[in-house]
Amino acid sequence: MKLTTKEKRKVSLNLTSLIDVLFILIIFFTVSSTFLEQPGIELTLPEAKSSEGHTAQKVIIYVDKDKNIFLNDNIVSMHNLTTEIKKMAGLQKDKSIILKADTDVTHGLVIEIMDLLRQQGIYKIVVSTTKPN
Numbered sequence: 001m002k003l004t005t006k007e008k009r010k011v012s013l014n015l016t017s018l019i020d021v022l023f024i025l026i027i028f029f030t031v032s033s034t035f036l037e038q039p040g041i042e043l044t045l046p047e048a049k050s051s052e053g054h055t056a057q058k059v060i061i062y063v064d065k066d067k068n069i070f071l072n073d074n075i076v077s078m079h080n081l082t083t084e085i086k087k088m089a090g091l092q093k094d095k096s097i098i099l100k101a102d103t104d105v106t107h108g109l110v111i112e113i114m115d116l117l118r119q120q121g122i123y124k125i126v127v128s129t130t131k132p133n
Helices: 015-036 081-091 107-119
Strands: 060-063 069-071 074-076 096-101 124-127
Touching (some): 060 107, 069 081, 081 107, 096 107
Antiparallel strands (some): 060 069, 069 074
């Protein structure tokens, strides 16, 4: 009587599906992590007790109560603001701008200026405030 010995089968795991699942999880977490960090601007009123001085900036946008827009002491219109900012883009390394708006300026005008800046790739906008006396 001849006994046959079974050859041991080599167990192998197919790693292709595991790698696919791993890549899908990596993609999911990278995409969902961008939604967790919402870039926002901490907007305070023109008078704030926590105001700090920022004097290192080279580009400052002023908006007075008559809705006149000044870019570094030069008056500009809303249409010319983007072209003037493009000219000054070489002066800045961190692409940040200080926005100083009068308390009587409407919220819509400030948002419109901020939207124009973001369209130019400037996402670091410092809204200037003063300390109350």
